[in-house]
Amino acid sequence: MNDMDKIEMGVHLCDVHLKNPVIAASGTVGFCDEYQGLIDFSKVGAVSLKGLTLQERAGNEGVRICETASGMLNSIGLQNPGIDAFLMQYLPKIQALDTVLIANIAGNCMGDYVEMARRLANVKAIKMLELNISCPNVKQGGVAFGVYPKDIGRIVRAVKKVCKQPLMVKLSPNVASICDNAKAAQDAGADCLSLVNTVHGLAVDLDKACVIVKGGLSGPAIKPIGLRQVYEVCKAVDIPVVGMGGIKNAKDALEYIACGATAVQIGTAIFSQPSVLQETVSGIQEYLRKKGLNNISQIKGVIK
Amino acid sequence: MAKDYLTKVIQNKSLAKEMVALRLQVEGEFPDLAMGQFVLIQVPGRPDIVLRRAFCIADYDKASKQISVVFRVIGEGTAVLARVQAGQELQVILPLGSGWDMTKYQTQMEAPIRHIWLVGGGIGVVPLCGIPKEYPQFDYTSLLGFRGKDDSVLAAYFDNSQIATDDGSIGHQGMVVDLLRPAYDKQKPDLILACGSVPFLRGLKNIQTQGWLQSTQNTPIPIYASFETKMACGVGACMGCVIKVDGQKKRVCKDAIFDLTKVEL
């Protein structure tokens, strides 16, 4: 046994054991199969799969991505095959992966979320649900579910009634008070929280005088935003928090964990460096070893 | 299956003003490649550039484990890549995309493929240039469009080529689509393979809808086209690169190359 093996990297996210605290963020590795050969998912704590909707969704028209300084804007619009096609065609191909699979669900209305949680309730390969409440809610005039504490409470309570897996609620950073929203989710029964989703942003073409992409900003540019919100939410709630936003290496991940996160998710950094998930895991181990620590929990929340 | 390869720059050659050819040596086992496939290169030393840059494979050699890309400097990423030195290392994901597949196109045609047109605009000619080497059994006519004499250096990669330039500094002054009719009257192709910017491919599609591009069997000549859209993952995971094909959003990185009649431009 070498030094590395003695370091305990496992974390408990609610009842679910992850072999390490590094999770692939929803929407960035699809349903895993596209990244086979580039990412060894068995080395990753968990994967949050591409956001699912009840019906198939064609996603947004026009240009969907635009690189910006230290980040990128996306406006994919949740293009996905729908939950049934996912269960029939995609899940069978990945359920044997030696990692924890998290289904990320998004809806147009409360009924959609509840119905999806119901359809996933007995799916053994899905160990956790991540409720994406930061997408536009058509039935409520385009306001996202995740904006007001009252709406968050309603939707989390409704989903909790039917879902059998632990429920992770993914919070939007584009809100008045992230802590009020986090507490509303906790009070309604959320088992853990993940934050942040992308930050509202815009890229324009000056010469053509038009919008290039109006969408969500991700990548290193948003790390200070994510870090602050995670730091504050960790103080405000008792349930575990999964931190994300701009993580590109072990140092970034450790900063989130030191601010109180139990685990982290990495998204955009995968595009330029598919090995970033594994490298973050080994980088965290290396850091702990250097510091003479033997358990990831010893770093958690050390920044007060 | 695509992998992230460590490569070493063997040569960085300036072909013309702001046009660069990089030859890269791939470490480890050399993958099976096809012309028309592309690679994603990490912009070295620039963690603030969060996406890799996509380039078509211009040439490859299995024996020496080398690939070449040819690109135009248009922004920061390509400017950095234009300055890499021989010996420097680059992370490159390859092979990506599907590549030209004559066997597949043949199954959708009645008459055998004999004569192929390669129709490209600007830097878009790159994915076409290796086709004759890979499929030597066919005859080719290349109809190429460039801005001017400078970037027309790429025509040197083609044997039997006709050129149009915007400024008339070489070849026909005008658009590459102007070359189609005379070439057609001389010899009808069985198949057309195309690549270029969206406006370029839109122009080609307009000609196609005029209806006169008929084969010797009086059937429409199929046009297969390779597209460029902004990409993040390059492997089919992010859904960032889609175009509309047959009413559905298809991934340019994964589902390409497309039958031009079916693409909404």
Ligand SMILES: Cc1cc2nc3c(=O)[nH]c(=O)nc-3n(C[C@H](O)[C@H](O)[C@H](O)COP(=O)(O)OP(=O)(O)OC[C@H]3O[C@@H](n4cnc5c(N)ncnc54)[C@H](O)[C@@H]3O)c2cc1C
């Ligand atoms: C499949 C594919 C194959 C390509 N093959 C070639 C090739 O063989 N030779 C060549 O010169 N160019 C090719 N391109 C275009 C090339 O990727 C862009 O020119 C390059 O990304 C520009 O980067 P930049 O930082 O210099 O430009 P910037 O304009 O600063 O880039 C800003 C952002 O836009 C993206 N972008 C800009 N232009 C394009 C474009 N035309 N297509 C896609 N993304 C773009 C960049 O990747 C970057 O994320 C290809 C593109 C694709 C998608």
Ligand SMILES: Cc1cc2nc3c(=O)[nH]c(=O)nc-3n(C[C@H](O)[C@H](O)[C@H](O)COP(=O)(O)O)c2cc1C
């Ligand atoms: C292309 C792309 C697609 C995304 N799709 C989803 C999605 O389907 N569901 C979701 O909850 N978050 C989605 N996200 C947000 C990420 O999961 C993550 O919250 C965000 O990108 C911040 O992390 P990062 O800076 O590490 O990328 C997406 C992000 C990107 C860049």
Ligand code: FES
């Ligand atoms: S670039 Fe991600 S799906 Fe094509």
